[in-house]
Amino acid sequence: MKKAIALDKQDNVATLMASAGPDEVVQVVTGNETRELKLAQPIQFGHKLALTSIEPGEDIIKYGQVIGRATQKIATGHHVHVHNVESLRGRGDLG
């Protein structure tokens, strides 16, 4: 089974260690714990999947830290990336 790594127990995303297709079940590894989760869409190697359902405006957590904010609802098993997450830093465009 393909692996996805979550780096901290608080993380709501995990990083896929091999490209996987829709409906494929992957093993999510967090430290010594593992669980299985079905992808909702194809996600490529090195990209992130949602481990829970994430509401718009909710923090995205990786390494146990905030890495950005959801700009729309992200369902469990969906791809989490620049199309649905925004950075909160270096935003000179926000005036």
Next chain:
Amino acid sequence: MKLRGYRRPDGSVGVRNVVAVITCTGCINEAPKRISEGIAGAVPLGHNLSCSHLGSDLERSIWTLTNLAGNPNVYGVVLVGMGCEQISPERVFKGIQAFKKPVELFTLKEAGAFEELVARGRRAAQRMAREAAQLTREEADLSSLTLGIKCGGSDTTSGVVSNPVAGFVADHLIDQGGTVVFTETPEILGAEHVLAHRAASPEVAERVLEAARSTERRIEEMGVDLRGSEPTPANIQGGLTTIEEKSLGAIVKAGGAALQGVLEYGQRPRTKGLYFMDGPARTAELMVGLAAVGCQLMVFSMGGGLPSLLPALPAAPAKFPLMPVIKISGNPDGYEKRREIIDLYVGDVVEGDETIPEAGGRLLEEILAVASGDKTAVFEKAAYEEPMLIQVDGPSL
């Protein structure tokens, strides 16, 4: 564990043994090239600064050139100047003398003609190269090492594999009494609180937070969105979504030791241990800064993607010969294509049959081998040459 290096008069240990031919001003970058031509062990170090810069940029260039000459990998220095420049040849010369290594200064003003300047410089470079060749390597402790660590061409494997491997080595070196320096202020945005929490004193914590604040303020003053530049389009293709994510993965390369201090670009640490250099992420300027800090060696932690297909480092002076670079990568995707241009592959950690400490142990062995004279893929084999880039903040006139 020991390495074999060259003992210098100031007590430091070089892992290379070069004669540095350095210009004070970029006006005569041609001179170091002509002076070092055909002399084994002599390296030309022209650069981008001249009287076209102001104030703190000029001061920074003076201490950077001085400290660069003081790098333990340098046996002796042939310093060349015009004789009329703002980057005072006398000040650089006096600064280098404090390192107690051979140094000679030649100016166009004194030589009277460019060819005469080249001839005088060549005689000195030839003599120093002969002296340097007489030296032999001696055993030295890990505590004599100052290791620079940079990540580049990052993707999500960087924070999971190659940076933790580099971080393991950083912790080990510091345990053994060595020094580790990391930098790239734009790439601590979103992770500065983690570093501040590890600072050895409240002053150091404030310094690291201020470094991040001032970089972010400059970005905001430009009225731009950092996204698209940080993370870069190549980072985004690799799966990195935000600068926060990139930064949190990036700081892993510095391990978990207490942060002893924040250095200005190119300035020397006063003690051993872990240091952060406040400076740019761009490889070209970063390498010059780390070499001036006194790093004898640099580990470059890479992801996959297009930057990892370059035989040299991205945006770097490939032949920057003062400081060997060990390129590591933990991205198994298309690794076969990159085998020749990566020094150490740590992707087996992804596939699960090697642990971070095991891969870290291999990196440590590679560091000792390179420190003792082994060649690396980038440092000694890359093809193109260009002048050094020193950090510039203000306008070019």
